[in-house]
Amino acid sequence: MEAVLRLAVRADGPAVAELARASVLEVFPAYRDAVQTVSAAEHITTLDTALIDDGPGVPLSKASGFTEVEAAQLPMPDSTVLAGVAMERPIEETA
Known part of the structure; x- marks a missing residue:
């Protein structure tokens, strides 16, 4: 499958948030402790749809x-x- 680059739309929100969460859970443990990693996965991966809108x-x-x-x-x-x-x-x- 070839990736297609396009502007995000509101319907992309859940998929973008899940990709961000998976990225945090993969990368953060190398730099942060477990509590910080879980907190980041919860708080910084919540998509602000105003950024799309x-x-x-x-x-x-x-x-x-x-x-x-x-x-x-x-x-x-x-x-x-x-x-x-x-x-x-x-x-x-x-x-």
């Missing part, structure tokens, strides 16, 4: 202090081109 994530990025620089085209390996937005955020230096 808002397209390129612009509202989330803006809320995190990023500003739009310019539109961007993101070519994928299968020749599909996804619309994106280049964004930037200043680094805050502390003394």
Whole structure:
């Protein structure tokens, strides 16, 4: 089966969350203890569907202090081109 790269849709949520959970359970034990691994598998693998619903994530990025620089085209390996937005955020230096 050949993988097809496409934008996620809300119906993909359960499959994406399960893949994330399986990844955490596979990788985390090399770096974290059992309690941290189980906690991560429960908490950080819950899919926030707002990340799917808002397209390129612009509202989330803006809320995190990023500003739009310019539109961007993101070519994928299968020749599909996804619309994106280049964004930037200043680094805050502390003394």
